Amino acid sequence: MVMKSQLVFVPCPGMGHLVSIVECAKLLINHHRHLSITFLIIEAPFDDHVDAYIHSLTSSSSFPSRIHFTLLPPHPNPTNPQSLNLPSLLDSLVESQKQNVRDAVSKLNSAPDSPRLASFVVDMFCTTMIDVAAEFRVPATIFFISGAAFLRFALHVDMLREREEVDTTAFNFTDSGVKFVIPSFENHVPANIFPSVMLDKEWAKFFFSQVCKFKRAKGVIVNTFEELESRAVHSFSNSDINVYSVGPILSSRDNKTGPQGSDHHVVKWLDDHPPSSVLFLCFGSRGYFDEENQAAEIARALEASGVNFVWSLRKPPPRGSAEEPGDYSNLEEVLPEGFLQRTAEIGRVIGWAPQAQILAHKAVGGFVSHCGWNSVLESIYYGVPIATWPLYAEQQVNAFEVVRELKMSVEISLDNKGEWGQVRRSGVISAGRIEKGIKQVMEKESEVRKKVKEMSEMCKRALMEGGSSYSNVARLIHDILNRN
Template identity: 65%
Template structure:
């Protein structure tokens, strides 16, 4: 008789982290009937959308309810709990996770004491939650990381950590726009300019946070990356001599599973898309945390859209009130748009707030995507065969944009370097309407080589998770390893 085992998942409470992690858990459950998963959900004190999503998971019955459980951890005190303006996201994230360790410890102890409970085989944690290794060690089980970024960025993290360990370079000393420095990163084919580096290695405020996460990644037994071998063959191969195992388990994309309370908000735009010609519509969407502080930039985008004449759906978000909260929706988008823009483009476009991005990308009318280049969005665009025009804002997005345009040739460039930075502290020049319009025209070109390559990669991505596919095989190897770890 095959023994039953369970995994403890600790995802990070941000929509871009949480949703793919839960979908990965479902994928594992589908793959092995002897496996169960308990996800310990941390509450997000500054993002009501995350709390709404986590509460929906704990209150709604699942088709996997016997083998996939959700436990909502109690809210813990942290230094910013009573602050309207958290000073910096890095210490906020650190304290949020560190203060949840007692709750995780208690929850796992309770799991172990349940009658007839399946043996706990290991922890699967988000890269922001790697300090939970300490808790897993207390229970004598291994820790694995589920990484929501690509393999190339994982290689970057580990390489920068390595050269910092050797004392060769201090990346925080670079002027990211003017240094002109390029690095040979093993997970990239091309030299990578410092201008596309994440601010996590350029900004003193993020430096220790990034260094700690990279250091902890080297202590885990394995890393599951949301990618597939055929998409990033060079990056995946760069880990062949690593001390830890890398499993490519993607593309894990959000196919028709947006938050229930939000779906109705997107119904009008979906109806409008039904009336548009095939591949005629451009989607502009900058992720769950993307926004433009500068209304001059909004004006330039509007001018570019109007001059291009392209049909469009534009998800335009209101800036948040502080450095850790999520953007919201405008009560009236007309207040930040050029006078008369909505009237002049009424036939060809829609300006909305929150967008059901996956459903829009899946629609046959959509032919291009102006994106912030979050890794989840890149995978969705590839899965649905929609080419990207890159416009990164912060985090890993600049490096993702560089990879999409220069390494993979699956997108066109509006810009490559991060325009904003966490906390919106990195101010850059406004991108002109002319430059935006050029990118729009390129990404919407019907017979371009980029479009052909994206369509081909779309077919490959759908096969990767099918039986016999590359990611399907990696999932099987991961389950075997974690269940047989000694």
């Protein structure tokens, strides 16, 4: 008789991390019928979508009944999200929940017929919960939301910082011209593509406090597949960290939580266009431009290029706010006069966009993206090449990887630093530079397009039975269930 086991998942507060880790849980459940998973949800004052998202999941008849959600009590001394910077707020939120996690797990263990607690799976920003797992005498595994190359990059830079060989927060570090040898990259990595989470003093303190604890976990689940990041995955062969590449972990939440769902008007507009004829511009759920003239430069580039386009243009939140961007009530306030009228036949400017649905549409042939890792994986899965325009977090490293290492994308920018991390090194990107990137990414028979199409097929095979990611999910479950 096979023993039933349960896992406790502790995701990072906020939707950006929650969606991917839920999809990971579904992978594990689908691979092992004697496994159950309980999520312990930490409420975040800067994200009010979590309740609706969980309700949409649990009210669906197709959602696995062996995945459960427990909402942890709110912070006893709620903090105004405007009064702390985001890394301090995250650190405070997670640290304050350790006792609540202890109580919730104790309750789970004491329930009648409770399956054996096998392991914790904790988000990359919740590593303090490794201590709680140890108290219950079970291992913890990290869920890393980005790719294997960035994981190796972060670990290597953390080592250099410990040796005091580099100070990423030093003034003018990114202008130094210094290049680094990183095990996961064939090319030397220039300082000017170091991500904003390593360059801002507060973010760096928080980020590396998490990274240094990764070696205390029994392994790291990475949202990638071996065929895409073979050098990066193999760079862990002789390391102390056991890496499980189980991706691409893709989300279908666009259909369920966005306005109008699958009936979004732009999807119907795309139906009238030939294959690979439309450019999609989207900069993620937190992507926006502070620079007053940047939207106008993008508009001029689109008009000059003459390509069909769908542009998700978001309004910046109030300065210093942790809120997500909103939608403009009047687009003409940021676009050149007459632009919407002149491009009415070839383009659509919208607010929130159902990104996965649009990338999956046969009419879409190119993607101007901020290079968030989820967006990179979606573009590969659907076979749509990217023109890179990173803004914040680790997106500069992702852009460097797909342009210089994998040669699967074209460059608009590699080193643009956004406010999520309080670092900015470059201003407005000109219409001419944007137009050049647009034309390159929309070339019909380019080598970049061919490589993306080939990798798309490998990506889908990796998820099938016998594929690399499918096998790694099985290996992960085996290792988790046989560690005690």
